[in-house]
Amino acid sequence: MDNQMPKTKKGMISRRGFLKLSAAAAAAAVSTDPSRVLHALVTADTGTVNHQNRSIFSACDMCFNKCGLIARVQDGVLKKLDPNPHSMKSRGMLCARGNAGVRQLYDADRLKYPLLRKGGRGQGKWQRLTWDQALDLCAEQMDRIGREYTRCGFLFMAGTDMQSTFVHRLAAVYGSYNVISHESNCLLSRNRAFLDTYGVVPTADVLNSKYVVMPGANRFEALVTPDSIDLMTAIRNDCKLVVLDPRFTKTAAHAHEWYPIKPGTDMAFFLAVAHVLITEDLFDNEFVAAKTHGIEPLSAHVQQYTPEWAALETEIPARDIRRIAREMAAAAPRAMVYPGRRSSDYKDSTQIRRSYAIVNALLGNWDREGGLIVPPKIKTGTIPFEEPFFDDNPEDRVDAGRAQMMFDEEGSFKHTRDAVIEGKPYPVKGWFTYKTNPMQTGANRQKTMQMIDQLDFMVSVDITMSDTAWMADLVLPAPSYLERQDPVSAFMASSTCSGVITRDPIVPPMFESKPVFWITKELAKRLDLAEHFNFTIDDFRKAQLKDLPEVATALEKEGVYNVVGPTHGLHEGKRFRTRSGKIELFNARYMDHGIDPMPVYTPPAAVPQNRFRIVVGRNAYITQSASTNNSLLWELEQENSLWIHPDPARRLGIRNGEKVTVESRAGSDVLKALVTEKTRPDTVYMDTGFGAISKGLSKIFGKGACIAEVLEDYADAVSGNMAMHETLVTVSRVA
Ligand SMILES: Nc1nc2c(c(=O)[nH]1)N[C@H]1C(S)=C(S)[C@@H](COP(=O)(O)OP(=O)(O)OC[C@H]3O[C@@H](n4cnc5c(=O)[nH]c(N)nc54)[C@H](O)[C@@H]3O)O[C@H]1N2
């Protein structure tokens, strides 16, 4: 596309040139080259003649990373999003999804006004309401459910967002402690494991590492800034990357070594690594003696886990396991097992991640360059509020006791859903969802529908008619991240780039959309709780930055505040926030809860011939369920396919591109087969975010398959995190 750009003498594009360019973009949109399309549509430099141009700092929200951006606005219209070079976290990057944010804003499928369901659920009959009608109705239902059942009979669920805090505030002052988020479908078991080993969840100093073993993470497609960028830099600086993944991902493609590990056996690999480090005395003796608790029981425990034994479990040769352990020890402390992010995979995910945490401890990489670090995070202020007490409320959350050590403030989507369906220990009859789409991201879609069937009232706040909104009684339109003012958000990232970022409107809210802050405030008014929302977002931000004037200045000048300074050696001599005050190789608290104090390996269920384990993952241009209907990104993938290895495909008579049925005990769906050696013969895979049931998603309605329909719902025993890789499926040709 670049060489076709019509340019004036000064290198600027003329107005006529821009018109031509738009035509080129339109032409490219119907061409078959997807990268050409993305390129053409997002690089319109329209010159300066007679236009009102403005550049505004903001933070991308196409995924949770909050990459710094600069929005280019012309005559009140957003033309282009550019990376903000000041953001150390995103290191001058805006990915394909970030660029496509323009289309999030100007999408024909945007929700435009409040809608009330008419007719049966999922029939798609809606009546337009005014905001007053919608808010009155919602408040009435909240009030009624609170009185007829209890305050805890109303469930609140908010996804990743800088305004989710207001949904939590509403839940708290309304009096419900049934609050959940996407996190129990994402990373709680990883957090549990690292918290219970180190007393804190660290981040990884990938940039300065010399040896990274990356199990079950896909940093070059599942983008996490700055790690994705830093990993590339580290490789250029001679860092060795070893990837364990049943699929040949883009990360595997850039690795020095890739092992298509048998799914569900990572713990065997790391227990064997621990075995080698201990029996060959390669671990950091001084560090382990000074800072860890339980090396003796651990030494005895890992005796049984030899590389030869692990080879049979993992299908990775024993000599490679032994060599990798020795190489890691030689590179330590600049060597790590990457802690990873999404850990919603197995029933023993906390223990699997504990095995990663323990190997890191043996390498002595804690608080050291190229190891696991905890950089300082800025503490922002808030506007405090008092939680009222309701004496008729139940004792506990509705999902309490269903996992061994659930995070009280997070709970578990899976267990909450079960509890609502069972009506036990008490009825939950209302549901408020904000910016989250469990119909696509909660394994076992049929069960989510059963849960919704139990409800008297469900309200969904979204920017489009997501599958979840499609099931609701009341749908409320929200402005996208490019139209709203948000509080500030402090983040912790690795490699000297913790920081603070915020968001101001790039353009005014489209249609009748209203931010969830305003919605919660209006509901609070109607519920006699106005005193808890007696402020504006501006006031809230001021309170957040009250003691941080330098942050306020940086946000104004550069759109981001970076914490620059050392990131390691910061915790020397400090007590770990664990029971023993040390890093817990052996966790005595677990014993009190009936949990193995050290990870004990149990093999995953065997996969019979002609059945497959189905696994979840990502590619670089899809964000879970939230971007597949974006017209620009949709050009890159219009429906998903089932990855299946050529051997079983041959056996089952399935040819590339043919339609297949994927079936589990949870459900079945139909999609095209992609016959590829990029997955193991016993493992199948599909992208998330297709097979939509909502007719409001015009591009992906009925296109491809919905993986949540097929995934059975299991949970990690310790944390209650959803376990999405336990499902076995059959695959057959559609006749
Ligand atoms: N482009 C893009 N980037 C994203 C996101 C997105 O949706 N799109 N989402 C963001 C979010 S919320 C998160 S949590 C992170 C997720 O980031 P990651 O956790 O790195 O990403 P996943 O793709 O979920 O990675 C899981 C990988 O594990 C592999 N796998 C499956 N089973 C096993 C197993 O038993 N053992 C091993 N070793 N590997 C296994 C899968 O094939 C997959 O490639 O990505 C973030 N970044």
Ligand SMILES: Nc1nc2c(c(=O)[nH]1)N[C@H]1C(S)=C(S)[C@@H](COP(=O)(O)OP(=O)(O)OC[C@H]3O[C@@H](n4cnc5c(=O)[nH]c(N)nc54)[C@H](O)[C@@H]3O)O[C@H]1N2
């Ligand atoms: N099948 C499957 N399930 C998964 C995963 C997977 O990869 N596959 N990944 C897991 C992980 S790691 C995570 S983090 C969770 C994420 O799960 P979810 O929290 O469900 O996240 P998304 O799928 O991104 O859905 C976000 C929703 O917010 C809406 N939205 C986007 N922007 C805005 C906005 O500005 N305002 C409002 N009000 N709404 C907005 C979108 O339209 C969409 O409906 O899913 C987990 N579950």
Ligand code: SF4
């Ligand atoms: S990684 Fe991409 S989508 Fe996510 S915040 Fe950054 S630019 Fe946006």
Ligand SMILES: [Mo]
């Ligand atoms: Mo996630």
